[in-house]
Amino acid sequence: MRLLLVKQQRTSQTPTGVEWSQGPSFYVASEDHSISSFNISGEPIGEVASIPETYFSDMHRCPRKQPVAGGSPGFQDTIAVACTDGTLLTIDGKKVTKRQAHRGAVLCVRWSRDGTQTATGGEDGLVQLWSRTEASKVAQAEHPIYALAWGATNDQIAYCHGPFIAIRTLHVSKRATWWKAHEGTVLGLDWGPRTGLLLSCSEDCTYKAGWPCPHTVQRASGPTPPRPGRRPFLASAGCLVLCLIRSSAVPWPGCVCACAVGAHAQIWNPEGRCLFTSRPCSHMVTSIAWAPSEDYFGVGTFNSLLICDRAGWSHCDLQTDAASLLQMRWSADGTAIAAAGANNSVILAQLVDRRIQWRNIVATVNEPTHITVQDIVAEVSPALSPRPPCISPACLPCPGLINRLTSSSTAEQLDFHDRLQLVALGAGHMVAVTTSQLHCYDVRSWSTPAVADFQGIVSLLVLAQRHFAMVVGGQLVVYTYEGRVVAQPQLSALSGSGAVLSRNSVALNSRVLALVERADGKVIITPIWSRSTSHLVVRLFDLATGKQLGQPIQHLIGVSELAMSQSDGEPMLAMIDRNRGLHLINVRTREMVKLASVVDSICWHDSTDMLAAVTDGHMDVWPYPYGVFVEQGCSDRIRYRRQGLSFGEGASLLSFSGHRACVRRNSDGVVQWISLPPWGKSLNDLVGQAQWEQAVRLCRFVKDRTLWANLAVMALEARELDSAEVAYAALDEVDKLQFINNIKEIREGASQEAVTAELLLLRRRPDEAERVLLAAGHIYRALKLNIRLFRWERRALELAVQFKTHIDTVLAHRQRFLEMHHRQENIKRFIELAPQVPINWDTIKAKVAEEKERERNGPHAAGAASGAAPM
Amino acid sequence: MQVEHPVTIDEEHQIRILPVQKFADSQKLANSCKSFVEKITQFEEGIEAYSSAIEKIAQRTEAEKLKAIGQRNMLASEAENRLRKKQELEAQIAQRQAELDRLVAEADSLSKVEQEQQALIQKLVSMEV
Structure with a gap:
């Protein structure tokens, strides 16, 4: 500059x-x-x-x-x-x-x-x-x-x-x-x-x-x-x-x-x-x-x-x-x-001479009405770029032209009628905003921009795969790269001035737009003025309809940075709060999980759902951050950490693409490139193409626990039990391995819902698992699930009484449990019911066998209930 | 009162009011006065020429003096000027140096990335074989 x-x-x-x-x-x-x-x-x-x-x-x-x-x-x-x-x-x-x-x-x-x-x-x-x-x-x-x-x-x-x-x-x-x-x-x-x-x-x-x-x-x-x-x-x-x-x-x-x-x-x-x-x-x-x-x-x-x-x-x-x-x-x-x-x-x-870079493309605003675009890769390997056919001085009349052809044969010169206000490069596109027009370029063809007319001063441009968001004169507008307006979300009265929206408070991907704004349109009066920024909410907008998507996400501590996953998978929103804690939000279910603390900056990978964060002296990468919604408390296990990097406080992550991340130090503005292992992206690609055997081979080759942990949660999410089994075996997690083997046995003879419920149990969501079973009509399985979880009175007996079946089964299991642990019955309902219900293990076993038979022969019930399953 | 010597006739038979002697004396006086005035005028001219010449020299001296003062001032301020220029240039050097340092650090990190990638490729190739 x-x-x-x-x-x-x-x-x-x-x-x-x-x-x-x-x-x-x-x-x-x-x-x-x-x-x-x-x-x-x-x-x-x-x-x-x-x-x-x-x-x-x-x-x-x-x-x-x-x-x-x-x-x-x-x-x-x-x-x-x-x-x-x-x-x-x-x-x-x-x-x-x-x-x-x-x-x-x-x-x-x-x-x-x-x-x-x-x-x-x-x-x-x-x-x-x-x-x-x-x-x-x-x-x-x-x-x-x-x-x-x-x-x-x-x-x-x-x-x-x-x-x-x-x-x-x-x-x-x-x-x-x-x-x-x-x-x-x-x-x-x-x-x-x-x-x-x-x-x-x-x-x-x-x-x-x-x-x-x-x-x-x-x-x-x-x-x-x-x-x-x-x-x-x-x-x-x-x-x-x-x-x-x-x-x-x-x-x-x-x-x-x-x-x-x-x-x-x-x-x-x-x-x-x-x-x-x-x-x-x-x-x-x-x-x-x-x-x-x-x-x-x-x-x-x-x-x-x-x-x-x-x-x-x-x-x-x-x-x-x-x-x-x-x-x-x-x-x-x-x-x-x-x-x-x-x-x-x-x-x-x-x-x-403002310079912006995305992957190997560098755009320089040389003059108020001129941009030079260069492809660095083509420049260092000139053999790849088409050479001008004849450069003899005799056939080229203008010496300036020779200069241009020889020195920067790969550079594109873009001229504009009006002064340029703002230029942004990213996600395979470049958007140049002049005082009266909008030029959208594809990085593969610089000769044919989409041009749209507009009026106003642009203060912000955020680029995503298919759309870009632009703040024009206090109004937030989302455009496609063809120059068409997709959505124009109504901002509430206070942030209606749009001027307070910054790059850190607007995030979008192909489907969802998220922005930070105040909870109410009024001026908030707080006793300590410095805390007045805390009443912030994150509002989400569906880009297909332009309407607000559900209720705003409330966050009591102010939000300092937002980032939205860029791939076409499940949309996820990463958010850094004012206490520098990193939270991951599942946009669909609004589930929020804390990933890390003391985070300076975050960035999503530009093609897969990998998330990178600069934390206190480390560089953290989550190859499959969605895993934290699959398996609770696994955020540290599925995280790849690169240590011994001295970025100092306030470093910002500029880009994360391919196998490289780019970080700018706050203290002196030095840009540093960090190479990250390529396995995360490879694993994501293989799983995306459902090549599980290849994925397992990759993990075996790399021999990295983090990668295995990622494969495990990916396989669980995709219900790929064989791969999950291999992964948990490699991780030495015997309990989960046993559980998965158990599920595989169940899969042989039981319905889909039974497997779903077991997987939900593995994800520590017993209530959801029970709901799935009840919706499918598997009362006995629901009872058994609660018995296995020692939820005797509140759910097991309650369900048995509610559906008037298997009361004796529950009582029998309870009795066996008490005998095993040499304890006296202390739950009131069980004491009340014990004399009324005769317990005979033979009848119970017969009833259970009958249930299993019915489940095996009853695909009708399974088919009808699968729609209600929340998986 | 009666005039002592009324009208007289001189030797050339001309009528004279003044006595002959007095007339000759006054004529002598007039002549000498004339020559005196002439001399004085000559003197004045000489003085004038001299003073104008002096004036010229004074002007030149004055101009030279001013020039000297100006040059002395310039000399005095030159040190300061140079210092300022130096500071300006130093600021620019620091500016460029900072930029260079930034770029060198970036290049270092990029070459490190390249090294790591080469090592990875080596590892992969040796594993494949």
Whole structure:
């Protein structure tokens, strides 16, 4: 990735604020009392407003009107402007509303995310809230408020005063939570609605390194003694915020800037825990802003502009001579940055050379309207690629053409009419979204894309086998690769802003779409604001009908990542909660099983149902994760673990295809490839083709317990008893082996349901097994099942009495059991019934033999009941 | 009051109001005055030429002085400038180095994957045989 300086436009006076309009243009507020409009090439178009009596300090566009890509350049926005004489201006078209807001200058102004109110911070240390009609005081601080930011749900405001950052929850009579963030005055603040991470930049000149702290917000009645290296900061209402700032000279690996002593930028999560501290820059950091996707953020300092990853390490930088960048804003599609330089210049920079990779295909967005696609495999083995027939200079008139033919004969050059907003590659397809059109490519033929028209700013693309999901202007739409809309699920009121949907909160496969959203559409008020994200549910949608699929899945601890199995088998949803526990959900039955804890990231294999997870220093792969629904508590046995990998905390799993997984380290952005044994995929393929003998041979060849365990659960699920027997024998699990042998014996003479019930017993589901037997009319088998499980009174006797049969059998077995264990009868019902029913083992045996005979000759009952069996 | 010497007639028989002696003296004075004025004017011209020349030199000196000051300033700021340039370049080097490190680490992991796959192929081949 690279930052390209599109234009550095000199202005007559210092620009103090920049802001993008709805369309492809931006406004610049300047010291010459005017606000002028600039186009996407960075050239001035004209003046939109002039207010001679005051100077501007900040401005922000109302986000309520959804941005329209390629809209007309006319002034259609509502802009709030902060002025140095203490007034707040709202410019709506030609109408200018003026309100006296603060004593001294108004320093910052931000609209809430729903665009209903604005918050201002002033030199007098006040934070004020302005609705259309009224004003209210939010907070009073000792220092001027240089920056403020709204939380994702419009009920929290973060603001900075001096070296502190404070967060105030609205509508709750609680004082603000605050902590010391920097050594110097905090100058900029931004709060990402998706990640919930807070960015801050400051003018301090200290050298710090921040470490994640395990317990950041603690309820404490008294002061806790500070541990070495930690400094407690007292928050309000008995809450003690431990903020870990270590004043040591340990350099943080991925630094924001590699200069000498100076100012630095930091990332915070909203518990006041510092996740990243940059190395000090040479000059104070004056502006900081999240990209709309929140994958990166921009940092503005003296003469330079940096793009950093979400984890903090820097992607690229741009050196200018614009002096300090007073303000910086991303365009709505996240491809361009406009910044105001203190040296009387306006800067427009464009992100170019963004590179995305899927398997062996690499797509690079070289220019705003151009993509180069390369096939790496074809490039390194040129013998495989078709060579151009004749490359003699005489027959090729254009030297550029020769160059192109010889250097990159396998590269595809794709040109577009309009600017590209977002490009995604995956699942055998590439989707390129321009400002007005949607281009869907198949990776096998680049010449014939499916093209569809659409309107709006795209903030998210998630690709799956047959469909892709796209968030357009706050609305989630699922398309096919032919460009047809499949589903347009209705989001509830709050997440209706769609802006909070991120790659981790939307998952889809060929049939099901899952997304995370809040339980109710209202703003949730919780005593500890940092826990307010916990009321989340996962909603599922059927893509064939576009309707919601059953009830939402409730999860009390918030969900931080969702992933959906990609193959056409049983759809499964993997989910990481805020406590970093990994859960697997069977979408059909809604059964939920916990697979692992301390999980950083997950990824499904792109062709089979294998699941990979990066856990605490390991790489875990479940070749057949569905097994946890087949056999309880087998998640550790069917897991392949690769140890001794040092990814550090927060590593993310980028891809899992073939026999390789790709992991990106959080600390410095290093991409690492991990080779995994190919057996899991081979086993899945063989079982998918029902080649059980081959599968057993494979396991014998590999001699791996994990693989045998996987084969065992696969065979159980497929009722392939012979393979299961071999597998359990190889695993030395004698009990299960015996049980399976037993089932095989039953299979000889009994009905299908009897086998089903026994298999269900092996899966530890006796109630289901009993239901199957009763539905098939096998009362005796159901009784016997309960007797075997020692469920004497509640089920065995109950059933016998209910169906008025085999009461003596139950009593006889009970009696034998008591005699064997030398115990007295202590169950009331048995004592009551014992004298009434005569027990004769001969009659009982005769009755049992009769039952068995009837079962053998009664295929009718078996056939009728098989439909009711839940297998 | 009565005039002492009224009108007189001189030797050339011209009527004179002033006495002859006085007339000759005044004429002498007028001549010497004239020559004095001439001399003064000459002197003034000389001075003017001289001062303009001095002025020229002063201007040149002044310009040179300014230039020297400018150069001295530039010299002084050059050190700072270079330091800044150096920092800028160092920042870029660090940037590129970080990127290189990332790529090297990725290449290492890929070559490790290749090795492992080769080993696996070897193992499979030897098993088959």
